[in-house]
Amino acid sequence: MDCMPCFVRQALSAVRMVTDDTEAAGQILRDVLWEMSQMSTEQSPVVMAQRIHRLVRRLGGDVDPYSDAKDRCNRMALGLYPKAARLVRESSRPLETALRMAIAGNAIDLGPYQQVDLEQIERAITHAADSPLNGDFAGFAEAAARAGSILYLADNAGEIVFDRLLIEQLDPRRIVLAVRGAPVLNDARRPDAAIAGLTDLVEVIDNGSDAPGTLIDDCSDEFVRRFNQADMVIAKGQGNYESLNDADRDLFLLLQAKCPVIADKLKCPVGSLVVKRSGCGSGTESDQIVRDPSKASTGVTATPLEIPS
Amino acid sequence: MDCMPCFVRQALSAVRMVTDDTEAAGQILRDVLWEMSQMSTEQSPVVMAQRIHRLVRRLGGDVDPYSDAKDRCNRMALGLYPKAARLVRESSRPLETALRMAIAGNAIDLGPYQQVDLEQIERAITHAADSPLNGDFAGFAEAAARAGSILYLADNAGEIVFDRLLIEQLDPRRIVLAVRGAPVLNDARRPDAAIAGLTDLVEVIDNGSDAPGTLIDDCSDEFVRRFNQADMVIAKGQGNYESLNDADRDLFLLLQAKCPVIADKLKCPVGSLVVKRSGCGSGTESDQIVRDPSKASTGVTATPLEIPS
Numbered sequence: 001m002d003c004m005p006c007f008v009r010q011a012l013s014a015v016r017m018v019t020d021d022t023e024a025a026g027q028i029l030r031d032v033l034w035e036m037s038q039m040s041t042e043q044s045p046v047v048m049a050q051r052i053h054r055l056v057r058r059l060g061g062d063v064d065p066y067s068d069a070k071d072r073c074n075r076m077a078l079g080l081y082p083k084a085a086r087l088v089r090e091s092s093r094p095l096e097t098a099l100r101m102a103i104a105g106n107a108i109d110l111g112p113y114q115q116v117d118l119e120q121i122e123r124a125i126t127h128a129a130d131s132p133l134n135g136d137f138a139g140f141a142e143a144a145a146r147a148g149s150i151l152y153l154a155d156n157a158g159e160i161v162f163d164r165l166l167i168e169q170l171d172p173r174r175i176v177l178a179v180r181g182a183p184v185l186n187d188a189r190r191p192d193a194a195i196a197g198l199t200d201l202v203e204v205i206d207n208g209s210d211a212p213g214t215l216i217d218d219c220s221d222e223f224v225r226r227f228n229q230a231d232m233v234i235a236k237g238q239g240n241y242e243s244l245n246d247a248d249r250d251l252f253l254l255l256q257a258k259c260p261v262i263a264d265k266l267k268c269p270v271g272s273l274v275v276k277r278s279g280c281g282s283g284t285e286s287d288q289i290v291r292d293p294s295k296a297s298t299g300v301t302a303t304p305l306e307i308p309s
Numbered sequence: 310m311d312c313m314p315c316f317v318r319q320a321l322s323a324v325r326m327v328t329d330d331t332e333a334a335g336q337i338l339r340d341v342l343w344e345m346s347q348m349s350t351e352q353s354p355v356v357m358a359q360r361i362h363r364l365v366r367r368l369g370g371d372v373d374p375y376s377d378a379k380d381r382c383n384r385m386a387l388g389l390y391p392k393a394a395r396l397v398r399e400s401s402r403p404l405e406t407a408l409r410m411a412i413a414g415n416a417i418d419l420g421p422y423q424q425v426d427l428e429q430i431e432r433a434i435t436h437a438a439d440s441p442l443n444g445d446f447a448g449f450a451e452a453a454a455r456a457g458s459i460l461y462l463a464d465n466a467g468e469i470v471f472d473r474l475l476i477e478q479l480d481p482r483r484i485v486l487a488v489r490g491a492p493v494l495n496d497a498r499r500p501d502a503a504i505a506g507l508t509d510l511v512e513v514i515d516n517g518s519d520a521p522g523t524l525i526d527d528c529s530d531e532f533v534r535r536f537n538q539a540d541m542v543i544a545k546g547q548g549n550y551e552s553l554n555d556a557d558r559d560l561f562l563l564l565q566a567k568c569p570v571i572a573d574k575l576k577c578p579v580g581s582l583v584v585k586r587s588g589c590g591s592g593t594e595s596d597q598i599v600r601d602p603s604k605a606s607t608g609v610t611a612t613p614l615e616i617p618s
Contacts, residue, residue, distance in 0.1 A: 001321055001331075001338055009314035022310075026350035029310055037343035041335035 002261045003045040006112065007036065010185070011052050013114055017069065018060030028059045046213035046243045049111070053184045054210060064183035066110065073108050073158030073186055074195045076118055081161050084125055088165050095141060097129070098169040103254050103273045104128035105162025106155060106237050110186040111212060112258040116158075124256075127271070134268050135275035140252050147232035150175045153207075153214055155237030156185075157192040163236065164196050175202045176226060181219075182210035187239075213239030216247065238262050241276065250279040311570045312354040315421065316345065316361050319494070322423055323362060326378065327369030337368045355522035355552045358420070362493045363519060373492035375419065382417050382467030382495055383504045385427055390470050393434055397474050404450060406438070407478040412563050412582045413437035414471025415464060415546055419495040420521060421567040425467075433565075436580070443577050444584035449561050456541035459484045462516075462523055464546030466501040472545065473505050484511045485535060490528075491519035496548075522548030525556065547571050550585065559588040
């Protein structure tokens, strides 16, 4: 129920991106309110958001409302990438710093935020560089050191540019990157991965779904196979946290707690950086083969990312 | 349309005040969303809010959801009243300072805010004491100096305690105070006027309506007669601004611009203190009889307000 006001605000933002006509916008918004009146408030916020954004796209003429917004997010992130990359390069613990930058990028989220600007993301980088990391980073580092294969679930356009820093530290050769299968909010898709230079660096798949999270039942068979078989799953953002926290496998959720609902569930203040281990593997020893731990934190040298002037 | 997310948040707050049962709350919220889906987004936000809050009250079992909240608002205001009263007493311009305190009290508004606490209102007092006053205070003072009769439209419980300071400065003998005719949000009604000591000081009437503003067509005949006949009308708050800004008579709207929608309309930053002259009399000379101006700023000595320990 607490998500309802936010969903109406998101719908209003999306509606304004598909039409300048006030009357048409009002009609789409009323249709969204009607759709919401038919929804159980017991279901996952990710399912509700999926239905709402799907409806806005359909009523708006099957367009992607966030197409321009995603371009702006990517450009903004590419502008700040050199700063984040330098922090990683100069760090004595580059894996941790890269993970912090990947979480900083999670601020580029047009779900909880109506807009995101350069100063806000620059502050997110500074904040992420030296604020407490909630959760189990040591567990993350150990799992990363042991995993033969890692499935990395991206969250948003723009954010995915910062994900590249973490992916480089984790050794791209063992990583498969998954993006959304269809447009929803400013969630990342294949073109966003390409702009971040990731399509040249790792295998990129999509999950076959238009949910702003990962609803396993809604994903393609191929995605589900990869999800089940990966030694380690890393999932970014609030939507993935909400949809995967109770998944049937162990995984690591990396996110910023951006709204009171999520912060409350995670028992941390709004704005916290979170490394949440969850699922059936959390707290138990797995019997995966130990890889050479040195590989987990050095990464490989990849094609330098082109930064727009 | 911009008000829709806020209405859903208000409805959710109100629903939670009428029931602890999650399932029942979810059903009321869905009914509110359905009602909103039937509303024209072209109509006044005050009309929409009236319909939404009326529905929550009816579905909640004909209770006043904000009953306890209004008690808390009044107690909080009484606790801060001595500070505000001292500022007026020690001021070289007591009419202006009392008006500033009345506008400070307008922060006690459970429409735009989900909750209001003591520190927030204390900050509002300090802010109101020395921040720029937007609009036409000189015009207000002149009109007050000339008016034989003043109709003062209160806004919220708690706020009405601070209104008393301005009413005292304006000479209570010529003032009629109007409150809402039925419960809506934390809007002030007769018991709130009594708690502020105003029923002993001025004539108190109600407007016969449950709108969180003043919709003239929805008010009692007696209220409309008073509204039309008063030499001067002073109306507090955003709801009165939205419903009376285009009224058929001149009036003075005293408010804090608390949300981006209102701030945008008033062309001022959020948080601004506003004295807005509006209606057909604004900018023109009226032919009202000039009263003794000294009476307008001295006020009468009234029964001291009892402050709870």
